[in-house]
Amino acid sequence: MKVLWAPWRLSYVSAPDAKSGCIFCDKPGLTDAAQRRQALVLYSDASVSIMLNRYPYSNAHLMVAPRTHSAxxxxxxxxxxxPILEQVSRCVRILDSACSPAGFNIGANLGLAAxxxxxxxxxxxxxPRWEGDTNFMPVLGDVKVMPEHLEATYDxxxxxxQENQS
Ligand SMILES: [Zn+2]
Known part of the structure; x- marks a missing residue:
């Protein structure tokens, strides 16, 4: 077996600020509408992005993230x-009118332990939450919903x- 000596790979592998593969950095930067739909990016501007969660706790589970990569x-x-709180409140307004939830859980999990x-x-x-939806909502679940379902929600x-989209 040949062993390839490629020391430049080491800096790639060990780069502390490597953010390649971070969905909140990569996906909102997509410009093609079909790719944005596939990535479930609903909105982005210079400071914030909004995406549908691919592994939702409930129907229409949204995520709001700053464009800056930071923990x-x-x-x-x-x-x-x-701008983040502004977009969180916009999400509440839009979901209220789109799917009339009875309540919301809103928050951030800081760290893997959380x-x-x-x-x-x-x-x-x-x-968004509805009365009696707890059967649907796994406590810590990685529940995959059908892609058609996510895309229908996206559409x-x-x-x-679209307002103020950039
Ligand atoms: Zn990032």
């Missing part, structure tokens, strides 16, 4: 957090998120 909520300035699926890029979950919500 440090404590370091976030009011200037950075303002259940963050992607721990190195801050993101907020906006989970329903997408037009509602």
């Amino acid at each position: 440090d909520l404590g370091a976030m300035t009011a200037e950075q957090s303002g 259940g963050a699926g992607i721990a190195d890029h801050l993101h907020w979950h906006v989970v 329903k919500l997408y037009p509602m998120f």
Whole structure:
């Protein structure tokens, strides 16, 4: 067996700030509408993105993330957090009118120990809830829903998120 000496690979493998493969960095940057739909990106502007969660806790489970790759909520300035809260509140308005939930769970999981699926890029979950939906909602589930179902939800919500899209 030949062993290829490729020392430049080491810097790639060990780069501490390697963010390749981070969905919150990569997906909102897509410009093609079909690719954005496939990636479930509903909205993005210079500071925030909104995506449908591929492994939702409930129907129409959204995620709101800053465009900056950071895990440090404590370091976030009011200037950075303002647009995020603004988009979280917009998600609530849009979901209220799109699917009339009875309530919401909204929050962020900081760190793997707290259940963050992607721990190195801050993101907020906006989970609409309905009375009696607990059977559907796994406590810590990785429940895969059918892609058609996600795409149907995407197509329903997408037009509602077009205002101020950039
Ligand atoms: Zn990232």
